[in-house]
Amino acid sequence: xxxxxxxxxxxxxxxxxxxxxxxxxxxxxxxxxxxxxxxxxxxxxxxxxxxxxxxxxxxxxxxxxxxxxxxxxxxxxxxxxxxxxxxxxxxxxxxxxxxxxxxxxxxxxxxxxxxxxxxxxxxxxxxxxxxxxxxxxxxxxxxxxxxxxxxxxxxxxxxxxxxxxxxxxxxxxxxxxxxxxxxxxxxxxxxxxxxxxxxxxxxxxxxxxxxxxxxxxxxxxxxxxxxxxxxxxxxxxxxxxxxxxxxxxxxxxxxxxxxxxxxxxxxxxxxxxxxxxxxxxxxxxxxxxxxxxxxxxxxxxxxxxxxxxxxxxxxxxxxxxxxxxxxxxxxxxxxxxxxxxxxxxxxxxxxxxxxxxxxxxxxxxxxxxxxxxxxxxxxxxxxxxxxxxxxxxxxxxxxxxxxxxxxxxxxxxxxxxxxxxxxxxxxxxxxxxxxxxxxxxxxxxxxxxxxxxxxxxxxxxxxxxxxxxxxxxx
Amino acid sequence: xxxxxxxxxxxxxxxxxxxxxxxxxxxxxxxxxxxxxxxxxxxxxxxxxxxxxxxxxxxxxxxxxxxxxxxxxxxxxxxxxxxxxxxxxxxxxxxxxxxxxxxxxxxxxxxxxxxxxxxxxxxxxxxxxxxxxxxxxxxxxxxxxxxxxxxxxxxxxxxxxxxxxxxxxxxxxxxxxxxxxxxxxxxxxxxxxxxxxxxxxxxxxxxxxxxxxxxxxxxxxxxxxxxxxxxxxxxxxxxxxxxxxxxxxxxxxxxxxxxxxxxxxxxxxxxxxxxxxxxxxxxxxxxxxxxxxxxxxxxxxxxxxxxxxxxxxxxxxxxxxxxxxxxxxxxxxxxxxxxxxxxxxxxxxxxxxxxxxxxxxxxxxxxxxxxxxxxxxxxxxxxxxxxxxxxxxxxxxxxxxxxxxxxxxxxxxxxxxxxxxxxxxxxxxxxxxxxxxxxxxxxxxxxxxxxxxxxxxxxxxxxxxxxxxxxxxxxxxxxxxxxxxxxxxxxxxxxxxxxxxxxxxxxxxxxxxxxxxxx
Numbered sequence: 001x002x003x004x005x006x007x008x009x010x011x012x013x014x015x016x017x018x019x020x021x022x023x024x025x026x027x028x029x030x031x032x033x034x035x036x037x038x039x040x041x042x043x044x045x046x047x048x049x050x051x052x053x054x055x056x057x058x059x060x061x062x063x064x065x066x067x068x069x070x071x072x073x074x075x076x077x078x079x080x081x082x083x084x085x086x087x088x089x090x091x092x093x094x095x096x097x098x099x100x101x102x103x104x105x106x107x108x109x110x111x112x113x114x115x116x117x118x119x120x121x122x123x124x125x126x127x128x129x130x131x132x133x134x135x136x137x138x139x140x141x142x143x144x145x146x147x148x149x150x151x152x153x154x155x156x157x158x159x160x161x162x163x164x165x166x167x168x169x170x171x172x173x174x175x176x177x178x179x180x181x182x183x184x185x186x187x188x189x190x191x192x193x194x195x196x197x198x199x200x201x202x203x204x205x206x207x208x209x210x211x212x213x214x215x216x217x218x219x220x221x222x223x224x225x226x227x228x229x230x231x232x233x234x235x236x237x238x239x240x241x242x243x244x245x246x247x248x249x250x251x252x253x254x255x256x257x258x259x260x261x262x263x264x265x266x267x268x269x270x271x272x273x274x275x276x277x278x279x280x281x282x283x284x285x286x287x288x289x290x291x292x293x294x295x296x297x298x299x300x301x302x303x304x305x306x307x308x309x310x311x312x313x314x315x316x317x318x319x320x321x322x323x324x325x326x327x328x329x330x331x332x333x334x335x336x337x338x339x340x341x342x343x344x345x346x347x348x349x350x351x352x353x354x355x356x357x358x359x360x361x362x363x364x365x366x367x368x369x370x371x372x373x374x375x376x377x378x379x380x381x382x383x384x385x386x387x388x389x390x391x392x393x394x395x396x397x398x399x400x401x402x403x404x405x406x407x408x409x410x411x412x413x414x415x416x417x418x419x420x421x422x423x424x425x426x427x428x429x430x431x432x433x434x435x436x437x438x439x440x441x442x443x444x445x446x447x448x449x450x451x452x453x454x455x456x457x458x459x460x461x462x463x464x465x466x467x468x469x470x471x472x473x474x
Numbered sequence: 475x476x477x478x479x480x481x482x483x484x485x486x487x488x489x490x491x492x493x494x495x496x497x498x499x500x501x502x503x504x505x506x507x508x509x510x511x512x513x514x515x516x517x518x519x520x521x522x523x524x525x526x527x528x529x530x531x532x533x534x535x536x537x538x539x540x541x542x543x544x545x546x547x548x549x550x551x552x553x554x555x556x557x558x559x560x561x562x563x564x565x566x567x568x569x570x571x572x573x574x575x576x577x578x579x580x581x582x583x584x585x586x587x588x589x590x591x592x593x594x595x596x597x598x599x600x601x602x603x604x605x606x607x608x609x610x611x612x613x614x615x616x617x618x619x620x621x622x623x624x625x626x627x628x629x630x631x632x633x634x635x636x637x638x639x640x641x642x643x644x645x646x647x648x649x650x651x652x653x654x655x656x657x658x659x660x661x662x663x664x665x666x667x668x669x670x671x672x673x674x675x676x677x678x679x680x681x682x683x684x685x686x687x688x689x690x691x692x693x694x695x696x697x698x699x700x701x702x703x704x705x706x707x708x709x710x711x712x713x714x715x716x717x718x719x720x721x722x723x724x725x726x727x728x729x730x731x732x733x734x735x736x737x738x739x740x741x742x743x744x745x746x747x748x749x750x751x752x753x754x755x756x757x758x759x760x761x762x763x764x765x766x767x768x769x770x771x772x773x774x775x776x777x778x779x780x781x782x783x784x785x786x787x788x789x790x791x792x793x794x795x796x797x798x799x800x801x802x803x804x805x806x807x808x809x810x811x812x813x814x815x816x817x818x819x820x821x822x823x824x825x826x827x828x829x830x831x832x833x834x835x836x837x838x839x840x841x842x843x844x845x846x847x848x849x850x851x852x853x854x855x856x857x858x859x860x861x862x863x864x865x866x867x868x869x870x871x872x873x874x875x876x877x878x879x880x881x882x883x884x885x886x887x888x889x890x891x892x893x894x895x896x897x898x899x900x901x902x903x904x905x906x907x908x909x910x911x912x913x914x915x916x917x918x919x920x921x922x923x924x925x926x927x928x929x930x931x932x933x934x935x936x937x938x939x940x941x942x943x944x945x946x947x948x949x950x951x952x953x954x955x956x957x958x959x960x961x962x963x964x965x966x967x968x969x970x971x972x973x974x975x976x977x978x979x980x981x982x983x984x985x986x987x988x989x990x991x992x993x
Contacts, residue, residue: 067774085646086644087648105644130623140580299539309636315843322539338673339672
C-alpha cells in the first residue's frame with residue numbers, strides 16, 4: 001500500500017515536472033528522441049559505400065568485360081625470336097646454324113668447357129650420384145660434393161665461408177633481398193646488370209642510382225643521406241645501407257674503383273656488396289678477382305657474389321665472405337632454401353676447374369695478354385668504337401654514330417655480325433630486355449676473349465671486323 | 475587446423491572419379507599443449523638471450539668485425555630470435571649431408587655436435603642404407619644404373635658441363651631444341667620452353683606475362699617462387715583460401731564488377747596461380763572447377779605442376795590427365811624436372827604464341843645461362859621412358875608402382891590412426907605432429923631406426939601444424955614402406971596422439987566426414 005502510494009506520488013511528480021518544464025527544454029528533448037528513433041531505424045552506413053548494383057547489372061558487367069589476350073602476338077621477324085642454334089658443344093670451334101666458326105661469343109674465358117679433366121670429374125660424379133639431387137639443401141639435398149665445393153671456394157677466395165646456389169642469376173638476386181629490406185637504402189651503379197636489378201626490386205628497399213663509376217656522384221648521394229639522417233637520428237640508427245657494384249661490369253666492360261669505394265665505406269658506414277661474375281677467374285694474379293687486382297683485404301668487402309658460369313664453365317653461383325654474413329643466407333636466401341640444390345656432377349666439375357685454376361696461375365696472365373692484343377687490334381675501326389678496359393675479356397663494340405633509332409642500329413649491327421659469321425667468326429649482339437632495364441645500354445656487339453684463341457685467330461677476328469665495318473657501315 | 479573445414483563445399487558434378495581429401499582436426503588438448511610448448515621454448519629463449527647478453531653464457535654466434543662495430547647492425551636481434559632459440563635446438567634434423575645417389579635408400583654422413591647444435595663435426599663414418607622418405611624421387615629416376623645413364627654419359631663426354639651463354643646469345647644448343655620438342659609432345663601442347671632452374675622459371679616468367687594493371691589471384695599456400703614472381707611483376711595480388719572455389723569465385727566476381735581499386739578501370743587481365751600438388755598439404759588442385767570458373771569469367775590459368783608432373787595421372791602426364799581434361803584447358807602449363815625426372819630445371823608449355831612470346835620476353839632467355847646439356851639428356855631419357863619411346867613399358871610400370879605405393883602407404887598410416895593430410899592419390903604424405911617437441915624427437919628417433927624423414931615447422935607451416943612429410947617413390951619396395959609405417963617411433967607418436975574413431979564421438983571438436991566428391 002505504501003509502495004503503491006509512493007509510486008503514484010513519483011508519477012505525479014513526473015507529470016508535474018513535465019508541465020512545469022520550460023518549452024525549449026521539452027522541444028529539445030523531443031528532437032533528441034526523434035533523432036534516436038531515426039538512427040535506430042536507418043540503414044547502417046558503410047564508409048566505402050559500394051554502388052548498389054542489381055544482380056542483372058552485375059551479370060551484364062561480367063558478360064561485357066573483355067580481357068587483353070594473354071600475350072601480345074610476336075611478329076615472325078622479331079630479332080630475338082630466331083635463335084642461333086649451336087650443334088654440339090659451344091667450345092673453341094663452334095658450329096652455329098650449321099657453319100663452323102671460331103667462338104668469340106661464349107664466356108668460356110679459361111677454356112675449361114672442353115677440358116678433359118673437368119669432364120672426367122663430372123663423369124665420376126655422375127656414376128656415383130646420378131644427375132639430380134631431388135631436394136632442396138634443407139631436405140637431404142646437401143651432398144658431400146656441395147660441402148667440398150663450398151670449402152674450396154672459401155679457401156680459394158681466402159674468406160671464412162662460401163655458399164653455393166644452383167643458378168647464376170638467382171645468386172645475387174637472392175643475396176640482396178636477404179639482407180636489405182623495406183626501408184633500407186641501397187646505392188647502386190647505373191650500369192648494374194639485370195640480376196642485381198631484380199634482386200633490388202625483390203628487396204623493396206630505397207634504391208639510389210649513381211652515375212657509372214662516378215665516385216663524386218656517389219659521395220654526393222651519401223652526403224645527402226647523411227643530412228637526412230641528422231633530421232631523424234632514431235630512424236637512421238636502424239636503416240641499413242649498402243653499395244652494390246660489380247667488379248667487371250657486363251654492360252660496359254670496365255672495372256669499379258674499389259679503393260675509393262672502400263674509403264667511402266668507412267667514411268659513411270655503408271656496407272659493400274660486390275658482384276664478381278666476370279672478374280672471378282680473370283682479374284688478379286691468381287684469379288681471385290678485383291680484390292686481388294687492387295691488393296685489398298678481402299674482409300673489407302662484406303659480400304662477394306659470383307656465378308660459376310663464366311670462368312669455371314659450370315652452372316650455378318656462389319657467395320663468399322665472413323661467416324657472420326654468409327650464414328644468414330642459409331635460412332633467408334630464397335634461391336637457396338626453396339630450390340633444389342646444384343646437381344653433383346656440376347659441383348664436381350667446378351671443383352676440378354678450381355683445381356686447374358690453382359695449379360696453372362699463369363693462364364690469367366695469358367688471358368690478359370690476349371685481351372690487350374685484341375683491344376689494340378680493334379682500335380681504329382671506322383664506325384665502331386671499343387668499349388671496355390684493355391684487360392677485360394668481354395668487350396663491346398658500339399656504333400660510333402647512331403643512325404637515329406635503336407631498331408635501325410640493331411639491324412646494322414646484325415649485318416656486321418652476319419658478315420663475320422659467314423666468314424667463320426662467331427659473334428653475337430649483346431641482348432637486353434628493352435622495356436625492363438633501368439638504364440638501357442646502347443646496342444653493341446659482344447666480343448669475348450678466351451685463352452684458347454691463338455694470336456692468328458685474334459688477328460683474323462680483328463681484320464674481319466674491320467672489313468665488315470667497311471662494307472656495312474660505309 | 476583447429477578451425478572448421480578449410481575447403482568449402484563445391485560442385486561435385488565436374489569430377490569423373492571420387493576426390494577424397496582429408497584435413498582432420500585434432501582435439502583441443504593438442505592445441506593447448508602445442509601453444510604451451512612454444513611458450514616454454516620462448517621463455518627459455520629469453521632467458522638464454524639474457525644470460526648471453528650479460529656474459530653468463532658463452533656467445534657462440536659469429537660476430538661483426540671490430541672495424542665495423544659502429545655500422546648499423548645488419549640483423550635485428552629480434553628477427554633472429556626464433557632462429558637462435560627454437561630452430562637451433564633441433565637444427566640437426568635439417569641439412570643432413572648425404573654421400574650417395576638419392577634413391578629409395580641413401581647413405582648419410584654421420585654428423586655430431588659437441589656444443590648443442592652450434593657447430594657440427596663429421597665423424598667420418600657413413601650411415602648406410604637409410605630409407606629415404608624425404609627426397610622428391612617420385613618415379614625413381616634418381617639412379618646410377620649404368621645402362622640407364624648410358625646416353626647421359628655420352629652426352630656429358632660430348633658437351634661438357636657448361637654452356638657459358640644465354641639462350642638468346644650463343645646458348646641455344648641442339649639438345650635444348652630436342653628437349654623442348656619432346657616436352658611439348660609429352661604434354662600434348664603446341665610448344666614448350668625449358669629453363670635452367672625450376673624456381674627461376676616462376677620468378678622470371680610471371681613478370682613477363684603480367685604487369686601493372688593486371689590482377690593475380692593466388693592460392694593461399696602457393697610456393698615461394700610463385701609469390702616472388704607475382705610480386706616482381708608489379709600486378710595486384712589477391713589471395714583466395716586454399717582450394718576453396720567459393721572464395722575464388724567471389725574474388726573473380728568482385729574484380730570484374732568493381733575493376734581496379736579506386737579508379738574502377740577494368741583490369742587488363744586476370745590470371746589464377748595454382749599448383750598441381752601442394753607440397754606441404756598433399757592436396758591436389760580442384761582443376762575441373764577452376765577451369766569452369768576461368769571459362770565463365772574469362773580469366774587465365776597458370777598451373778605449376780612441380781610436384782604433380784609424372785606423379786599423378788594414368789600415364790604420368792600430371793593433374794590435367796588425372797582429371798581427364800585436355801591440356802588446352804590450361805593456358806600456361808609450368809612444371810619442373812627436379813622431382814619426377816631426377817634432373818634439374820623447369821619448363822613452360824602451351825600455345826605457340828605464348829612460348830614465342832616467352833622466347834623473346836622472358837628474363838631467363840636474355841640474362842640467364844641455359845640448361846646443362848647432360849641434364850637435358852637425363853630429362854630426355856626419362857621422358858622417353860615414360861612415353862614408352864625407348865621400346866619398354868618401364869615408364870608405365872613406374873607410374874603404376876607409384877600409384878600402388880601411394881595408396882598402400884596412405885592406407886596403412888590411416889589404419890594406424892594418424893592424422894594425414896591431403897588427397898588419397900598424392901604421393902606427398904604429411905603426417906601431423908603439432909607439438910614442437912615432437913618435431914625434433916620424431917626425426918631423431920626415425921634416424922636411429924635408419925629412416926630418413928623430413929620434418930617441417932614454422933614458418934613453412936602454420937605454427938600449430940608442424941608435420942613430418944613423407945615422399946613416396948616408385949622405387950620403394952613394400953618392405954621399405956612396411957618398415958617405415960611400423961617403426962616403433964610412430965607408435966609412440968600414436969600413443970600420445972589422436973586415434974581416429976569411426977563414430978563422431980570426439981573431444982571438443984567433432985571430426986567432419988572426409989570430403990568425398992563423386993559423380
